Amino acid sequence: MIQNSQNLFERAQQVIPGGVNSPVRAFRAVGGNPVFMTSAKGPYLYDEDNNQYLDFINSWGPMILGHACDHVEKAVHDALGKSFSFGAPTRREVEMAELIISMVPSVEKVRMVNSGTEATMSAVRVARGYTGKDKIIKFEGCYHGHGDSFLISAGSGAITLGVPDSPGVTKGVAQDTITVPYNNLEAVKAAVEANHGEIAAIILEPVVGNMGLVPPVNGFLQGLRDLCDKEGIILIFDEVMTGFRLAKGGAQELFNVMPDLTTMGKIIGGGLPVGAYGGRREIMDYVAPAGPVYQAGTLSGNPIAMAAGYAMLTYLNEHPEVYAYLDNITGKMVAGMRDNLAQLNLDYTINQVGSMFSIFFTSNPVTDFTSAKQSDLALFGQYFNSMLRQGIYLAPSQFETLFVSVALTDELADQYIAANRKALQEIHQ
Numbered sequence: 001m002i003q004n005s006q007n008l009f010e011r012a013q014q015v016i017p018g019g020v021n022s023p024v025r026a027f028r029a030v031g032g033n034p035v036f037m038t039s040a041k042g043p044y045l046y047d048e049d050n051n052q053y054l055d056f057i058n059s060w061g062p063m064i065l066g067h068a069c070d071h072v073e074k075a076v077h078d079a080l081g082k083s084f085s086f087g088a089p090t091r092r093e094v095e096m097a098e099l100i101i102s103m104v105p106s107v108e109k110v111r112m113v114n115s116g117t118e119a120t121m122s123a124v125r126v127a128r129g130y131t132g133k134d135k136i137i138k139f140e141g142c143y144h145g146h147g148d149s150f151l152i153s154a155g156s157g158a159i160t161l162g163v164p165d166s167p168g169v170t171k172g173v174a175q176d177t178i179t180v181p182y183n184n185l186e187a188v189k190a191a192v193e194a195n196h197g198e199i200a201a202i203i204l205e206p207v208v209g210n211m212g213l214v215p216p217v218n219g220f221l222q223g224l225r226d227l228c229d230k231e232g233i234i235l236i237f238d239e240v241m242t243g244f245r246l247a248k249g250g251a252q253e254l255f256n257v258m259p260d261l262t263t264m265g266k267i268i269g270g271g272l273p274v275g276a277y278g279g280r281r282e283i284m285d286y287v288a289p290a291g292p293v294y295q296a297g298t299l300s301g302n303p304i305a306m307a308a309g310y311a312m313l314t315y316l317n318e319h320p321e322v323y324a325y326l327d328n329i330t331g332k333m334v335a336g337m338r339d340n341l342a343q344l345n346l347d348y349t350i351n352q353v354g355s356m357f358s359i360f361f362t363s364n365p366v367t368d369f370t371s372a373k374q375s376d377l378a379l380f381g382q383y384f385n386s387m388l389r390q391g392i393y394l395a396p397s398q399f400e401t402l403f404v405s406v407a408l409t410d411e412l413a414d415q416y417i418a419a420n421r422k423a424l425q426e427i428h429q
C-alpha cells in the first residue's frame with residue numbers, strides 16, 4: 001500500500017516541478033512514483049503509509065552512522081537552544097575547521113559553504129583566480145553539483161534524465177569546460193596539450209559515485225597529480241561523496257594521492273545542508289577577505305549545521321573502526337551478490353570501494369561512462385522495483401552508487417542478499 005504517497009505525489013506535481021525538489025527522487029528512470037517519507041531511524045526509513053524500508057541511499061551519503069544517530073541528534077538539540085543563526089563568527093567554526101584539517105591530509109585551510117554544489121563552484125573559481133586561466137577539465141559521467149560549468153557530460157540525475165548537457169548553460173561557459181573519459185590518462189594529456197597554458201584545473205571524483213560506482217584504475221590518480229605538477233594545473237578532488245566515507249581522510253587518504261583543493265559535502269553536515277572546500281594554504285589565501293576571489297554565504301557556518309557536522313566528524317575521527325566495519329559488511333553483501341549471480345548463471349558487474357557499491361546490468365567491466373551506459377536500464381528498473389517491493393530502498397537509477405551505514409547489521413546484510421537473489425530470479429523468469 002502506497003496510497004498516501006500517491007496522493008501526495010499528485011498534489012506535489014501541481015506545485016513543485018516534477019513533484020520533487022531534486023530530480024532523481026522522481027523514480028522516472030525506474031517507473032512508478034516516489035515514496036514519501038515521514039521518519040527514519042538507524043537502518044530504516046518509514047513512509048506515509050507506514051511501510052518500513054531498509055535504506056541503501058542514506059540521504060545520498062550523509063547518514064554513514066545510520067539515521068537519527070544519538071550523538072548528532074543530541075548536538076543539534078543542544079545547539080537549538082542558543083541561536084538558529086548568528087551571521088557572525090563562532091568558536092564552533094574554528095573547531096570545525098581545525099577538525100577537518102586534522103582529518104583530511106591535503107587540507108591546510110578550509111571555507112564552509114552550504115552544499116556540495118557551492119563547494120565545487122567556489123573551488124573552481126579559486127583555481128581560476130589563482131592561475132589566471134579559464135578552462136577546466138572534467139570527466140564524462142562525473143557529477144559535481146549543478147553549477148553551470150559542470151553540467152557538461154554530467155553524471156547522476158543529469159544522465160538518468162538524459163540531459164547531461166543542460167539547456168540554460170551558455171556557450172561561453174560550455175566552451176571553458178573540456179570533458180574527457182574517466183580513467184583515460186592519455187585523453188587527459190591530449191586535452192592539456194590541445195589547450196596548452198589555458199587549463200586552470202582538473203576536477204574529478206577520485207572514486208566516481210555518479211555513474212554508478214567506478215573506481216580509478218591503478219596509477220590514474222597519481223598520473224593526474226604528476227601531470228598537474230608538470231603543467232601548473234590545480235588538481236581538485238571532489239570528495240563530496242567519498243570524503244569521510246572511504247576513510248576518515250577520504251579517497252586521498254585511501255589512495256595516497258594529494259590534490260591541491262578538495263571539495264566536501266554530505267557527511268560533513270551530518271544530514272544538515274553543509275559543504276566545504278579547502279586545500280593548500282597559498283591557494284585558499286586567494287579567497288576573500290584574505291584574497292581577491294569573492295565567495296560568501298549568509299548561512300555559511302550556521303550554528304545548527306556546524307553542531308551536527310562537528311558531532312558527526314568527531315565520532316568518525318574517534319572511531320576509526322567504523323571504516324573496517326563498513327568495508328567488511330559491504331564486502332559481505334558484494335560476495336553474497338556474486339554467489340547469487342553464479343548460482344543463477346548470470347554475469348553482471350559489481351563495483352565496490354569501501355562502503356560504496358553498484359551492480360551494473362552488463363557483463364562488461366565498468367570503468368568509465370561509455371561502459372556504464374552499456375547496462376540494461378530496463379532490467380535495472382525491474383530489479384529496483386522488485387527490491388522496493390521487498391522493502392529494500394535502492395537509488396532509483398543505474399547511474400548512482402549505494403551507500404552503507406554502520407546501522408546495517410550482519411542479519412540485515414543477509415536479508416539484503418536474500419532479497420537480491422529473489423529480485424534476480426524474478427527479473428529472469
Ligand code: PLP
Nearest residue numbers: 115116117143144145240241265
Ligand atoms: N559533487 C559530488 C561528487 C556529488 O555527488 C554531489 C551530489 O550528489 C555534489 C557535488 C553536489 O552536492 P549537493 O547536492 O550538496 O549540491
